[in-house]
Amino acid sequence: MADLQKRLRELREQINYHAYRYHVLDDPVISDAEYDRLMAELKSIEDEHPKWLTPDSPSQRVGGVASEKFPKVRHPAPILSLGNAFNGDEVRAWWARTSKLVPAGRSVAFTVEPKIDGLSVVLHYRDGVFVQGATRGDGEIGEDITPNLRTVKSIPLRVPVPGSARPPAVPSRLAVRGEAFINVADFEALNRKQAAAGERIFANPRNAAAGMLRQLDSRVTARRPIRLLTYQIVAADSETPRSQWELLNYLKVIGFPVTDVARRFDSLDAAIRYAESWHDKRDTLPYEADGMVIKIDDLDLAAELGVVGKDPRGAIALKFPAREATTQLLNVGINVGRTGVLAPYAILEPVVVGGVTIERATLHNFDDIARKDIRIGDRVIVKRSGDVIPHVVGPVTGARTGREKKIVPPKKCPYCDTPVKRVEGEIAVYCPNRDCPGCLDRQVEHFVSRGAMDVDGLGWKIVQQLIDAGLVRDVADLYSLKREDLLGLEGFADKKADNLLAAIAASKQRPLDRLMVALGIRHVGDVAAEALAAHFGSMDRLLRAGGEELTSIEGIGPTIAASIVEWASSARGRALVEKLKRAGVNPKMKTDAGRAASGGRLSGKTFVITGALSKPRDEIAAMIKAAGGKVTDSVSQKTDYLVAGESPGSKLTKAQSLGVPILDEAALIKLLR
Secondary structure (H helix, E strand, O other): OOOHHHHHHHHHHHHHHHHHHHHHHOOOOOOOOOOOOOOHHHHHHHHHHHHHOOOOHHHHHHHHOOOOOEEEEEOOOOOOOEEEEEOOHHHHHHHHHHHOOOOOOOOOEEEEEEEEEEEEEEEEEEEEEEEEEEEOOOOEEEEOOHHOOOOOOOOEOOOOOOOOOOOOOOOOOEEEEEEEEEOOOHHHHHHHHHHOOOOOOOOOOOHHHHHHHHHHHHHHHHOOOOEEEHHHEEEOOOOOOEEEEHHHHHHHHOOOOOOOOEEOOOOHHHHHHHHHHOOOHHHHHOOOOOOOEEOOOOOHHHHHHHOOOOOOOEEEEEOOOOOOEEEEEEEEEEOOOOEEEEEEEEEEEEEEEEEEEEEEEEEEOOHHHHHHHHEEEEEEEEOOOOOOOEEEEEEOHHHHHOOOOEEEOOOOOOOOEEOOEOOOOOOOOOOOOOOOOOOOOHHHHHHOOOOOOOOOOOOOHHHHHHHHOEEOOOOOOOOOOHHHHHHHOOOOOOHHHHHHEEEEEEHHHHHHHHHHHHOOOOOOOOHHHHHHHHHOOOOOHHHHHOOOHHHHHOEEEHHHHHHHHHHHHOHHHHHHHHHHHHOOOOOOOOOOOOOOOOOOOOOOOOOEEEEEEOOOHHHHHHHHHOOEEEEOOOOOOOOEEEEEEEEOHHHHHHHHHHHEEEEOHHHHHHHHH
């Protein structure tokens, strides 16, 4: 028996080693047939002795049925996105801003890596054994897709892998970030196979990989050609390399796949030249990539520099030129937003842009259409850049035949036939009918979103199901849903129905300002809602307010006040509030709640915050309020300071025109001390 267990250990080591050589190094030393024989022997022993089976066995890559709903995983550290640059000058501008924060005399090198167009995942190891894998999700919380990731052959189930005479030490707790993807050649072969079998053709490698890794049956994932490249250690409980270049080499040595096109440079210009050299040879990469990432090589320095919004200051993506194509504009459709805004979109002759078949593209608004003179029947330029929604750049006027038709804004809503409105000075054309069937789904989606009532598990598809079934005619109907209503919908079982009802019930406890945001009153955002909730303390008092009282509140100008009065005076607005109250949604707030602390260093001072800062905006606002200051949503003559981060927009221009002092984040912190 001891000999058999020894053989089992040998087989696992040999198979892991050969899998590493094949999938990571692309340098196999045995044939496929020999590999298959080793695997067959391993499975034979494990079948005879099931108690010997372990999660890190290479036999466990075959997959099994996953749970009905993927559990959520909180990442050990934020999984950040990247800021973008579209040419070398924008990269230099990034470094000009960032280098001001680098201690004098500190030398800086850069590592350049491809920005793979795949699905970002985080892999967790305990004592060298792969125990959990998750998607990036929102950067804080992802989906647990461990059974599916276990089937990806380039992911080591145990590290360090055999084959190195003196492998480096591996932390007992280790979390590694990588990108899951499908090589272009494998994707094309997969689509040919799908077509031959009469099955669905996948649109592009990225979407195909993401969908396959979210399969409920991991045996399906196991049959797909998904690969992985790693590039970051998210967390570790012992020392790991503090240079990005050395980190990539370390990951490779202990068994993780890494890119072979990464390079380290001592100057930014050299890094930019290398990144730009891939613009014209991007198609020589085996996988889809939408740019190259330039990173500060010193990981300690990168960490010290912090983040701006959700983007680390220590890295930037130099994006490849956007993919463009021309096609015919067949017609114009209209969506109705949650506030009734009519949003035109292009209906196109299908065209492939960057590997994606595009049939719809945004036209932004009717003013933009007129400015660009886009007409139905035009040959138009369609642009798709990364994950940005495709949009129509403009017409190819030289291709006109004279049969094209001008596009004019509708006079009536295409969904409810209500005459449209347009407020003077605003671009938007909107439907004033709050019961318009064209915007109900967006109203419900907004109502249940994270920044509003935050109903977990109520996504777009379920919203559509509820509306289509006639169960929801306004947002208040959510609170009258019953278990039997949900069980009658496709995809709902007992647990899913109970969880959704519990999440809806929990949303009744949200504070007043969140309800005010959720109701979707035009121009009322987070800051305005907080000021309104603090002043009025209840929806009843808000409904009775007049324009004069509203404009007396700091941060509430005539436009916001007029919108609130219009909404509050409507029969629908009042009926909706009453219906919510009967359902138990009637939060109260003390009228002094949320007001600035008195007697603080910033007492009596009014601030407006704009642009991207290193901390979330609500955290900056809380710091100001704790010091006695007020935070409002719009710049006026009453504004004492504008706190401006990166990309500040029109608020900065207005503040400069009014002579309002401008603070960056460092100056604000100094003022707070």
